[in-house]
Amino acid sequence: xxxxRHALAALAATxxxxxxxxxxxxxxxxxxxxxxxxxxxxxxxxxAGGHSHGSSSHPGTPQAAGPSDAARMVCGDQxxxxxxxxxxxxxxxxxxxxxxxxxxxxxxxxxxxSLEISVxxxxxxxxxxxxxxxxxxxxxxxxxxxxxxxxxxxxxxxGDGSAVFQKDSFVLQVDASDLPATLGPEGVSxxxxxxxxxxxxxxxxxxxx
Numbered sequence: 525x526x527x528x529r530h531a532l533a534a535l536a537a538t539x540x541x542x543x544x545x546x547x548x549x550x551x552x553x554x555x556x557x558x559x560x561x562x563x564x565x566x567x568x569x570x571x572a573g574g575h576s577h578g579s580s581s582h583p584g585t586p587q588a589a590g591p592s593d594a595a596r597m598v599c600g601d602q603x604x605x606x607x608x609x610x611x612x613x614x615x616x617x618x619x620x621x622x623x624x625x626x627x628x629x630x631x632x633x634x635x636x637x638s639l640e641i642s643v644x645x646x647x648x649x650x651x652x653x654x655x656x657x658x659x660x661x662x663x664x665x666x667x668x669x670x671x672x673x674x675x676x677x678x679x680x681x682x683g684d685g686s687a688v689f690q691k692d693s694f695v696l697q698v699d700a701s702d703l704p705a706t707l708g709p710e711g712v713s714x715x716x717x718x719x720x721x722x723x724x725x726x727x728x729x730x731x732x733x
Contacts (some may be wrong), residue, residue, distance in 0.1 A: 588645065591628035595643040595694070596621075597728045599630035603641065606724045607632060610717060611708040637702035641721065644695040653678065656690035663688075669719075675726060680708075685714035687722045691729055698722045 572680075597603070599621045611634070621630045629642040631643055646652035656678055660666050665683035678690040685700035698721045700714035709718060 528612065545729070553583055571673050588626050591623050591643070592645060594729055595628040595645055598628065598641040598643055598696070600728075602726050602728055603630075603721050606631075606721060607639070610710075610712055610720060612710075634703065634707075636704050636707060639703060639717075639721075640697075640699040641696045641725070644697075646693045646695070649692055652693045652695050656688065656695045659668075659688060659695070673719075677726070679722075680714055681706075681719065683715075685718055687715070687718035689722055689726060691726060694729070695724060696722060 530689070537614065568621055579618075604616055604619075607613070612712050618633045619630055623629075626646070627642055627644045629640060632641070644652070644655055646655055660668075660680050663680065663686075666680045668682055668683075669679035669689075671688070674689070679688060681687045682701070683702060686697060688695065688697045689698040690696075698718040700718045701715070703714045706713055712720075
């Protein structure tokens with residue numbers, strides 16, 4: 525697993541620096557104030573595998589009017605094109621998105637199963653980090669993504685195919701756990717797929733000077 529991350533890190537870093545996305549993470553729609561997520565509240569939002577898909581609900585967290593433009597990017601052209609290229613798909617997969625409990629979720633329907641990408645929008649960076657830490661503590665078989673591979677952000681992955689990053693007021697999760705262990709003509713692992721899609725989205729969130 526570490527060898528895979530090291531091999532992808534240089535590519536991910538280059539992608540981050542060469543970001544051509546139109547909207548940066550700094551240009552987000554303000555969200556309603558929310559209370560920091562406690563470990564007990566996070567437990568209500570995570571299923572047995574430790575994945576959170578935006579279904580949490582706990583007192584003190586009012587629902588925002590809608591997702592920011594940056595959050596909507598997870599259902600946009602950049603991750604779609606990257607997914608299509610990695611798996612050498614003949615056509616773009618069907619997607620369904622939802623907004624609930626300050627989390628925007630985009631589900632990509634592939635013939636092998638579903639791929640979920642979600643963004644939790646917190647009121648500030650500290651609240652996002654609290655949420656991220658609670659998720660990591662509850663996740664099954666979580667391993668920190670360290671060194672160059674994490675691109676300077678708090679990050680971890682799970683053994684069944686999820687990658688989670690925290691940047692600014694966002695917590696990004698790419699969950700490929702519903703997919704087979706390997707996919708596409710190149711036999712890419714679901715963990716590698718989750719990681720590559722995560723770095724593609726992070727490239728869209730770099731704040732431009």
